[in-house]
Structures are given as structure tokens and as C-alpha cells.
Amino acid sequence: MVSIYDISKVVGTSASTVSLVLTGRAEELRISQAKQKQILEVANRMGYIPNMSARKLSSRNLKHMPEIALFWSPAQHSIFLNIFMNVLQDMISKEEVREMRFTILPYRNGELEKLESVLTANYYNGVLVPPVFSEDLAFLTKTSIQVPVVLLYGDIPQFNLVSVDNFKVGTKIAHIFHRHGHTSVGIMMPVYKTPSLTIVQRNKGLSEACHNLDMKVKLYTSEMDLPPANKVEEGKIAAKKMLEEDSLPSALYIQNDSLALGALSVFSQQGIRIPEDMEIIVYGINDSLEIHHPSITTVCYPTEEISRACITVMATLLDRPGTAPMQRIIDTPFVFRESCRP
Amino acid sequence: MVSIYDISKVVGTSASTVSLVLTGRAEELRISQAKQKQILEVANRMGYIPNMSARKLSSRNLKHMPEIALFWSPAQHSIFLNIFMNVLQDMISKEEVREMRFTILPYRNGELEKLESVLTANYYNGVLVPPVFSEDLAFLTKTSIQVPVVLLYGDIPQFNLVSVDNFKVGTKIAHIFHRHGHTSVGIMMPVYKTPSLTIVQRNKGLSEACHNLDMKVKLYTSEMDLPPANKVEEGKIAAKKMLEEDSLPSALYIQNDSLALGALSVFSQQGIRIPEDMEIIVYGINDSLEIHHPSITTVCYPTEEISRACITVMATLLDRPGTAPMQRIIDTPFVFRESCRP
DNA sequence: GTGAAAGCGCTAACAC
DNA sequence: GTGTTAGCGCTTTCAC
Numbered sequence: 027m028v029s030i031y032d033i034s035k036v037v038g039t040s041a042s043t044v045s046l047v048l049t050g051r052a053e054e055l056r057i058s059q060a061k062q063k064q065i066l067e068v069a070n071r072m073g074y075i076p077n078m079s080a081r082k083l084s085s086r087n088l089k090h091m092p093e094i095a096l097f098w099s100p101a102q103h104s105i106f107l108n109i110f111m112n113v114l115q116d117m118i119s120k121e122e123v124r125e126m127r128f129t130i131l132p133y134r135n136g137e138l139e140k141l142e143s144v145l146t147a148n149y150y151n152g153v154l155v156p157p158v159f160s161e162d163l164a165f166l167t168k169t170s171i172q173v174p175v176v177l178l179y180g181d182i183p184q185f186n187l188v189s190v191d192n193f194k195v196g197t198k199i200a201h202i203f204h205r206h207g208h209t210s211v212g213i214m215m216p217v218y219k220t221p222s223l224t225i226v227q228r229n230k231g232l233s234e235a236c237h238n239l240d241m242k243v244k245l246y247t248s249e250m251d252l253p254p255a256n257k258v259e260e261g262k263i264a265a266k267k268m269l270e271e272d273s274l275p276s277a278l279y280i281q282n283d284s285l286a287l288g289a290l291s292v293f294s295q296q297g298i299r300i301p302e303d304m305e306i307i308v309y310g311i312n313d314s315l316e317i318h319h320p321s322i323t324t325v326c327y328p329t330e331e332i333s334r335a336c337i338t339v340m341a342t343l344l345d346r347p348g349t350a351p352m353q354r355i356i357d358t359p360f361v362f363r364e365s366c367r368p
Numbered sequence: 369m370v371s372i373y374d375i376s377k378v379v380g381t382s383a384s385t386v387s388l389v390l391t392g393r394a395e396e397l398r399i400s401q402a403k404q405k406q407i408l409e410v411a412n413r414m415g416y417i418p419n420m421s422a423r424k425l426s427s428r429n430l431k432h433m434p435e436i437a438l439f440w441s442p443a444q445h446s447i448f449l450n451i452f453m454n455v456l457q458d459m460i461s462k463e464e465v466r467e468m469r470f471t472i473l474p475y476r477n478g479e480l481e482k483l484e485s486v487l488t489a490n491y492y493n494g495v496l497v498p499p500v501f502s503e504d505l506a507f508l509t510k511t512s513i514q515v516p517v518v519l520l521y522g523d524i525p526q527f528n529l530v531s532v533d534n535f536k537v538g539t540k541i542a543h544i545f546h547r548h549g550h551t552s553v554g555i556m557m558p559v560y561k562t563p564s565l566t567i568v569q570r571n572k573g574l575s576e577a578c579h580n581l582d583m584k585v586k587l588y589t590s591e592m593d594l595p596p597a598n599k600v601e602e603g604k605i606a607a608k609k610m611l612e613e614d615s616l617p618s619a620l621y622i623q624n625d626s627l628a629l630g631a632l633s634v635f636s637q638q639g640i641r642i643p644e645d646m647e648i649i650v651y652g653i654n655d656s657l658e659i660h661h662p663s664i665t666t667v668c669y670p671t672e673e674i675s676r677a678c679i680t681v682m683a684t685l686l687d688r689p690g691t692a693p694m695q696r697i698i699d700t701p702f703v704f705r706e707s708c709r710p
Numbered sequence: 711g712t713g714a715a716a717g718c719g720c721t722a723a724c725a726c
Numbered sequence: 727g728t729g730t731t732a733g734c735g736c737t738t739t740c741a742c
Contacts, residue, residue: 027432029719040729045721049490050514056727070690075493076515077432079424080719082491083734090369090419090735093471100454107472108446115442115474129435129471130449132457148391149424151417172392173418258655284655291659313600313626314656317633348412371735382713387737398711422735425718432719 028072036068037061044069048076092126092151092344095144099135101222102156105311106329113333123341128154136220138162139169148172152340157189157224174343176336179224186343187353188335192224195325195358196231199307202366203277204239206305211236212275214246214264214289216257216282225281228309232279244275261288269296276304277366283310283324290318305366320364331356370414378410379403386411390418434468434493434686437486441477443564444498447653448671455675465683470496478562480504481511490514494682499566516685518678521566528685530677530696534566537667537700538573541649544708545619546581548647553578554617556588556606556631558599558624567623570651574621586617603630611638618646619708625652625666632660648707662706673698 030044037044039061046055047065068074098107107130117123129150133141136159145153145166150173155166157179166175167182175185203211213229215221229245236243248263261284268274269292280286286308293300300306300320307323308315315322335354343349362368372386379386381403388397389407440449449472459465471492475483478501487495488511495513497504499521508517509524517527545553555571557563571587578585590605603626610616611634622628628650635642642648642662649665650657657664677696685691704710 027719031719041719042721042730043728045719046728048514049721050512058727061727066690070688073687074689075432075434075686076490077425077719078435078491078493079421079432080734081721082421083419083425083736084719084721085489085491086722086734090417090421092417093420098453100450100457102450104447104450107449108442108444111440111472111474112442115476127471127473129469130453131469132453134457147427148418149420149427151420170392172390258659262659287655287659291661312656313629314654317600317604317629319633344417345415346412347416348408369735373735383735384714384737384739385712387735388712391737400711403711419735422718423737425720426735426737427718 027077028074029077030074033065033068033072033074036072037064039065048074092124094126094128094152094154094340095131095150096128096154097138097141097156097158098130098132099156099158100132101135103311103327103329106156106333109329110333110336113330114337117334117337123337124345126151126337126340126344135159136161139165142169145169145171151344152176154178154336154340157222159220160223163223174340174347176339176343178332178336184351186339186351188332188339188356189354190327190332190356190358192227192358193231195309196228196233197235198360199279199325200232200235200239200241202307202368203236203279203305204241206277206366208241208275208277208305210242210244210273210275210277212244212246212268212278214261214268214278214280214285216260216285217247217249217251219251228281242275257282257284258288261285261290262292263288265289265292269298274298274304278304278306280306280308280310283308283312283315286310286322287312287314290322300365301367307360307366316363318365323363323366324361325358326361328356328358369419370416371419372416375407375410375414375416378414379406381407390416434466436468436470436494436496436682437473437492438470438496439480439483439498439500440472440474441498441500442474443477445653445669445671448498448675451671452675452678455672456679459676459679465679466687468493468679468682468686477501478503481507484511487511487513493686494518496520496678496682499564501562502565505565516682516689518681518685520674520678526693528681528693528695530674530681530698532669532674532698532700534569534700535573537651538570538575539577540702541621541667542574542577542581542583544649544710545578545621545647546583548619548708550583550617550619550647552584552586552615552617552619554586554588554610554620556603556610556620556622556627558602558627559589559591559593561593570623584617599624599626600630603627603632604634605630607631607634611640616640616646620646620648622648622650622652625650625654625657628652628664629654629656632664642707643709649702650707658705660707665705665708666703667700668703670698670700 031041034041034044052062152174155177163180177185233243246264246268248260311326373383376383376386394404494516497519505522519527575585588606588610590602653668
């Protein structure tokens with residue numbers, strides 16, 4: 027990489043002159059126009075990119091700020107980032123936690139190990155990992171990381187965990203349906219090549235509890251893997267397939283809000299009455315579920331509390347390196363509406 | 369701030385030993401257990417936080433990577449970040465642009481200047497600024513920044529711009545309504561203490577064109593500033609107020625998708641037929657608008673193209689510092705559905 | 711097993 | 727106006 031020293035050699039001046047020009051202080055120190063122009067030109071031609079680590083290091087007036095790596099895959103719910111940043115800003119401005127900054131490291135599910143060098147070299151003061159696939163979890167387990175790691179899913183002893191009890195969410199839903207006297211329960215879920223572990227856990231919690239409570243369980247999917255933007259379409263297909271069958275479950279749990287929107291539009295078209303013909307609970311947060319007729323009962327990931335807990339845990343670990351890993355399990359709230367009463 | 373040198377003094381060893389222990393290479397270099405334990409303890413007690421700038425600088429094997437500051441306010445549409453990161457990852461993996469990393473700097477609208485030190489000290493290789501308020505734009509204009517700045521809104525000559533023509537969007541809508549023979553047009557918009565400049569521009573384009581085409585324009589809002597999460601409720605209130613008036617516009621443009629969901633639910637309850645009684649165009653992207661009965665015609669911010677252009681512009685400027693500012697105006701696509709045919 | 715010393719790329723103080 | 731020099735905090739090499 028080209029440094030100001032390289033530029034200074036080409037121009038035939040000292041590195042400090044180059045620095046002065048490139049940081050915009052040429053005028054105040056009265057560097058000659060000709061030299062300024064020449065330095066700028068050479069920098070442009072050589073493709074000089076300032077090394078910010080060096081700059082930060084040498085700047086006397088900068089207070090050092092921890093930098094946290096935030097892994098991010100396309101599969102995460104986009105609202106998370108926004109809420110997380112709002113909560114962060116809020117906590118920092120109220121001085122509830124020390125300042126820190128988050129750098130986003132995009133990765134694709136199952137390919138976390140491509141970022142191995144970032145992790146092993148410990149270039150960040152901490153790492154925040156959203157719910158990842160099992161292969162990513164396996165990779166993390168065997169990687170030696172010397173900075174605090176906060177996971178949003180996955181029970182790895184050496185890491186911190188801030189999560190919800192997905193299994194329990196499933197169990198709770200089963201109990202609600204059982205209390206209402208249902209004997210057959212449907213689960214509608216997206217078709218993933220590899221389903222997310224959180225969905226797997228919720229399915230498992232629901233299925234096992236249903237089994238224990240003598241209710242039948244049936245899975246419904248569109249059986250075709252559409253692009254992520256087409257979840258609504260997937261819901262329509264899944265709902266249509268469901269309606270083609272001999273019997274309908276009298277209670278349905280839908281794993282995703284977009285899926286639900288698609289399914290609900292089909293149900294309404296086909297005259298399925300909700301909750302009379304079928305009670306419905308949806309995992310999700312979409313506004314439309316609230317204003318739908320009838321309004322839809324939801325369970326959803328408590329993004330704000332999770333964010334708050336993440337930030338608190340991270341701050342604690344930054345200030346006290348080597349502290350034993352912590353676990354925070356946040357409760358998942360139900361919002362009961364017309365589609366399924368408590 | 370505490371450094372490994374501080375720790376070494378307390379422990380009574382050398383800085384390099386501390387470094388070895390703290391980077392997890394104590395075993396391979398056979399540092400004594402006692403010393404390891406002591407160093408770890410002291411580091412924890414003193415609240416040692418490694419300076420990553422120093423670490424990156426001194427690591428021989430690291431290839432330097434540009435770091436870009438991404439300003440982010442709660443008012444931005446959350447989907448943007450997600451799409452932006454997906455596009456980034458895609459472009460990098462296809463080697464269309466050089467690698468770069470984005471660090472999120474949260475700020476509140478109108479308070480961008482609180483981040484002045486970040487900007488003037490030039491601690492990032494580039495800066496990406498989403499649509500900001502006029503006071504933020506004014507602040508940026510008068511701040512001396514020595515690294516490439518890409519704006520998503522605002523015509524400041526010294527900065528780069530990647531944007532849409534909001535005014536033209538308004539004009540286009542006016543022409544569609546005019547072609548359909550409407551003489552009265554409504555604009556429904558959120559109540560903001562300070563409305564976003566993009567909304568102002570679209571309103572302006574629509575109003576001016578309506579005026580030129582001899583159509584009446586009326587603004588509708590809820591007139592109460594609910595929290596951002598209540599945009600749906602705002603839409604309901606605005607719609608109810610609208611229905612209380614003597615006459616209804618025969619064409620309505622709604623500035624925001626959540627607002628539209630609220631308004632549409634009121635219209636449907638009150639038996640307003642769409643598009644017969646009122647044609648509707650919505651600015652937004654929400655899935656529900658597509659599956660609504662009738663389906664809703666939308667215009668929306670072309671996030672993917674904008675992201676792609678931002679990244680391209682940024683990469684160009686990183687590689688060729690001092691290149692003249694660029695402007696990229698992206699076209700805003702209409703999706704015609706039942707609520708308003710072309 | 712541990713310490714001394716060089717050097718990463720840059721800024722800033724000071725000398726000329 | 728421009729160059730020299732001393733660090734910023736850390737890793738790494740090499741000597742002991």
C-alpha cells in the first residue's frame with residue numbers, strides 16, 4: 027500500500043509536507059501552490075488511501091473508542107439493525123454504557139468462516155453474532171477468539187448469550203391452543219434450504235408440547251424455495267395447499283409475518299372465518315397484522331430488550347476483560363388480538 | 369487509557385510478555401501459569417481495552433482496508449441498511465469494487481454536528497450521509513472534510529450525490545392524475561416537527577404541477593405527532609379527518625406506506641370504493657400494499673440501485689482521491705396496480 | 711521463559 | 727515554507 031512517505035519520495039519533499047497538504051492544512055501553513063498541486067496529483071495517481079489506524083494512533087487528542095464487529099447476514103430481520111442502533115444511541119447519550127462503535131461485517135449464512143481472519147486476528151474489541159446456522163456455530167466454537175463474543179443464539183459455554191427461549195415460545199403456543207380445546211394444530215413455515223435454528227426450536231417446542239397434550243401437528247410450507255422477497259407469495263401457496271387437503275387444522279401457528287400476510291389473504295378470499303374456523307398466532311411484527319380484519323395475535327422477538335441486554339453485556343465485558351461468560355434470556359411477549367384470544 | 373505498558377509496570381514484567389498473554393499465545397511460548405494469571409487479573413482490574421488502531425498498525429500480515437462512516441438516524445427506512453449491506457457484499461464478492469467496511473454512526477436528525485469531531489479529524493476514509501435535515505445539510509456545507517463524502521440528498525457542490533429526483537416523482541404523479549381527469553388531488557403526509565426534505569420535494573413537485581394543470585390540492589395529516597411506531601394510527605386519524613370534510617378528493621397520494629395502511633383500513637370500513645371513488649398512489653414498499661384488495665399502486669425509493677451507485681462512487685473516490693464530485697440521479701419506478709392504473 | 715528493541719504510518723512540535 | 731524527529735500502542739523478532 028502507498029504511504030505518504032512513498033508520495034514524498036516521488037514529489038521530492040518530506041513526509042510531513044505531504045501530510046499537511048493531504049489533511050487540508052496547507053493554506054494555514056503556507057505550503058506553495060505548486061507543491062500542493064503536485065502532491066495532490068501524485069496522491070491521486072498512486073491511489074493513496076490514508077491508513078486510519080495510523081492516523082488515529084498518532085492523533086493525540088482522540089479518545090480511544092472500542093470498535094465492535096457486528097456480523098450481519100441477509101437473513102436477519104432488517105428492523106433489528108435500526109432498533110439496535112437507536113437503543114445504542116440512547117444508552118450512550120444517557121451514559122448508561124461507555125461509548126462504542128459498531129462496524130458491520132456482512133456474511134452469508136453458513137459462510138461465517140470466510141471472516142475467520144477478522145476473528146482470529148482480533149481486530150475488533152468485541153464481536154456480536156446474530157442467530158447463525160449450525161455450521162457457523164460450529165466454526166465459532168472451534169475458533170480461538172480473544173475478545174468478548176456475544177451470541178444472539180446458541181449455547182456455547184465460552185461465549186456470552188443474549189437470547190429468547192424459542193423452545194418455550196412453542197410450548198406456550200401449544201398450551202394456548204390446548205386450552206381452547208383444539209385437537210389439530212398446523213405450523214406454517216418458510217421453505218429454507220437450511221431452516222434457521224430459532225425456527226427449528228420454536229417448531230420443536232410446539233410439536234413436542236402438542237404431542238404431550240394429545241394434539242395432532244401438521245407442517246405446511248409452499249415446498250418451493252422462492253427468493254426472500256417473495257415470502258408473501260410463499261404464504262399464499264402454502265395456504266392454498268393447505269386448503270386442498272381433506273381437513274383443516276382448527277389452530278394455526280405461522281412462523282413469519284410476510285408468510286402470514288400471504289396466507290391470510292388466501293383465507294379471506296376462500297371464506298375461512300378467523301377465529302371461528304381457525305385460530306391463528308403469528309410470529310412477527312408487521313403493522314398490517316394489527317389492522318387486519320380480524321386483528322392477528324402475535325408473538326415477537328423482543329428486539330429492544332435484546333439490544334439493550336447485548337449492549338450492557340458487551341460494555342461490561344469491555345470494561346472487565348476476562349469476566350466469565352454471561353447468559354441473558356429475555357421473555358418473548360404475546361400480543362393477543364382477535365385471531366386468538368388468551 | 370491503560371496500555372499493556374501500564375499493566376507490565378504493575379505486574380513487573382515486560383510489555384511483550386503482557387502482549388503475548390493477552391493475545392492468547394502464552395501457552396505456545398510457555399509463559400509461566402502464575403504470570404499469566406497475574407497479567408489477566410491486572411488487565412481485568414485496570415479495565416484494559418486493547419487499542420485496535422495500534423494492533424492493526426503493527427500487524428504485518430493485515431492488508432489495509434478503507435473504513436467508511438455511515439451516518440444513521442432513526443428516521444431512515446430500516447430496510448435500507450439491509451439492502452445496502454447485501455449489495456455491498458455482492459459487489460465485493462464479485463470484485464466489482466475494492467473491499468471496504470462500514471461503521472455505523474448513529475445521530476439524531478438536526479444533531480449531526482454532534483459528530484463534528486469525527487468529520488473534521490477525518491478518522492474515516494469516507495463518509496456516507498443519508499437524507500438529512502436542512503440544518504444538518506447546512507452544518508456539512510460549512511465543515512471542512514478531507515475525505516470523500518457521498519450524500520443521499522442535497523445539492524452541495526463539493527460533495528458527491530447519489531439520489532432520486534423527488535420533485536419529478538411529484539410531477540409524474542400529478543400528470544397521471546390529470547390524465548385520468550381528476551380536478552382535486554389530496555396529499556396525505558405524516559406530521560413531522562421538521563418534515564424530511566425528500567417529502568417536501570415530492571409535495572412541492574406534485575403541488576406545483578397540479579397548479580399548472582388546474583387541479584386543486586389539499587394536504588391531509590393527523591395533526592398530532594405520534595411516536596414513529598404509530599404511523600399506522602396516524603394514517604387512520606388523517607383518513608377520518610378527511611372523511612369528515614364536505615368533499616373528498618378523487619385522487620390521493622400518500623407519502624408513506626404505514627400511513628397508507630391505516631388510511632386504507634378506514635376507507636374500507638367506510639365503504640369508500642377504490643379506485644372508483646378515489647384513486648390512490650402510495651410512496652412505499654410494504655408487502656401488504658401488494659396483497660391489499662384492491663392492490664395499491666406504489667412509487668418507491670430504488671434502494672438497490674441507490675446502494676450500488678453509492679458504493680461505486682465511494683470506491684472510485686477512494687482509489688482516486690481528489691477526483692471531482694459526481695452526481696448520480698436514479699430513476700424512481702412506479703408499480704401500477706388496481707388502485708391507480710397508468 | 712522473558713525482555714529489549716525495531717518498526718507499523720502517521721501527526722505534531724520544533725528547528726531551520 | 728519545509729524538513730527533522732519523537733512518539734502514538736502494539737506486535738514481532740531476536741537475544742539472552
